[in-house]
Amino acid sequence: MDSAPNFGLYPPIQPHTTAMLDVGNGHSVYYEVSGNPLGIPVVFVHGGPGAGSVATQRQYFNPEKYCIVLFDQRGAGRSIPYASISHNTTDHLVEDMEMLRGHLNIDQWLVAGGSWGATLALAYGTRHPKSCLGFILRGIFLGTQNEVDWFLGGMGTFFPEHFAAFSDQVGGRTGTDLFETYCERLFSPEPNIHLPAARAWARYESLCSTLLPQARSGGVFQSSPAFNHYALTLARIEAHYFKHNMFLREGELLARVNAIAHLPAIIVQGRYDVVCPIKTAHALHLAWPNSELAVVPDAGHSGMEPGIARALVQAADTMAVNLA
Missing domain, CATH: 3.40.50.1820 (Alpha/Beta hydrolase fold, catalytic domain)
Known part of the structure; x- marks a missing residue:
C-alpha cells in the first residue's frame, strides 16, 4: 500500500x-x-x-x-x-x-x-x-512462468526470513504445494480461512519490495479493516492470475x-x-x-x-x- x-x-x-x-x-x-x-x-x-x-x-x-x-x-x-x-x-x-x-x-x-x-x-x-x-x-x-516461479520461491534467496513466514502460514510447504494450498485458502468464502492467508501473502510481497528494511514498524500489518481489504484483493486476485498464467x-x-x-x-x-x-x-x-x-x-x-x-x-x- x-x-x-x-x-x-x-x-x-x-x-x-x-x-x-x-x-x-x-x-x-x-x-x-x-x-x-x-x-x-x-x-x-x-x-x-x-x-x-x-x-x-x-x-x-x-x-x-x-x-x-x-x-x-x-x-x-x-x-x-x-x-x-x-x-x-x-x-x-x-x-x-x-x-x-x-x-x-x-x-x-x-x-x-x-x-x-x-x-x-x-x-x-x-x-x-x-x-x-x-x-x-x-x-x-x-507475466512469464519464470517470473511467477521467482515470486513464489526465488525471492526467498534474498529474503529467507520473509519467505519462511510466507511458507509457515501453509504448514511449511514450498513450490507447487505452497501455491495450491494458498489458492485453496484464498478462494475460500470463509474469512477465518482466507484472511490469514491473504495477510501473509501481502506481508511477504511488501517486505520484499524495498532495498532497505521499511522504516515503518510491523504495525502496518496489524489487523485492521483497511489492511484486510487491501490484502484480500491483492492476494486473491494475484493468485487467480498466477493460476492462469496471467x-x-x-x-x-x-x-x-x-x-x-x-x-x-x-x-x-x-x-x-x-x-x-x-x-x-x-x-x-x-x-x-x-x-x-x-x-x-x-x-x-x-x-x-x-x-x-x-x-x-x-x-x-x-x-x-x-x-x-
Whole structure:
C-alpha cells in the first residue's frame, strides 16, 4: 500500500471527478480524474493485480501539465464486486481501459504503470497502439512462468526470513504445494480461512519490495479493516492470475512489442529489485529501440522508494515536454 513522504513528488491534489463505470459482467470500475482537464491525458495502471490505486500515484505528474486518470481494476480497491475473480482476466482489464478512454472522450493517452501495472500497460498498448501516446513503466513484469516461479520461491534467496513466514502460514510447504494450498485458502468464502492467508501473502510481497528494511514498524500489518481489504484483493486476485498464467501466452508481450516500438517509452527500474529483477527490464529495453532504461542504483521494487519516485517524476516531466 503506497504511502510515503514526498520524495520529489508533486503536492497532493484532489480529483475533480470520481465515478463508477459499468463495464459489464456485473463489474463496476472506480475511476477518478485530477489535474488539468486540458492537459496531456495520462492513465496510471496500478499493480498487483489487485492492489488498487492510491492517492500518491497522482503526484508523479505535474497537475498543470497533465489530466491524470486513475482507476481500480476489476475486484480491486473501490471497484465492485469486492475481491471478485469472476470475469476477471487480462482481456477484460484491457477492454475496461479502452472503454474508460472512450467514456472520458480521450483520443490518446500516455500509459503509465509499475509491476503488474507495467504488464497490463503493455498488454493494452500492444492491442490498442493507436490509443497510446507513449509509456512510463516501472519494475517490469512480463507475466512469464519464470517470473511467477521467482515470486513464489526465488525471492526467498534474498529474503529467507520473509519467505519462511510466507511458507509457515501453509504448514511449511514450498513450490507447487505452497501455491495450491494458498489458492485453496484464498478462494475460500470463509474469512477465518482466507484472511490469514491473504495477510501473509501481502506481508511477504511488501517486505520484499524495498532495498532497505521499511522504516515503518510491523504495525502496518496489524489487523485492521483497511489492511484486510487491501490484502484480500491483492492476494486473491494475484493468485487467480498466477493460476492462469496471467491470462497471457508465454512470451506474448515481448513478441508483440513491435506494435508499439514506434512510441516513446521510459522504463524506470531499481537495480536491486528482488520482486521483478532488472533482467526483465533490460530484455524489454533491448526489444524496444525507442525506449530509455533509467536504472535507479539505490532502489528495489516499490514505486515509493525515494530514487524510484524521483525517477518517475522526472520521466513524467520529460514526457510532458516531448509530447507538448
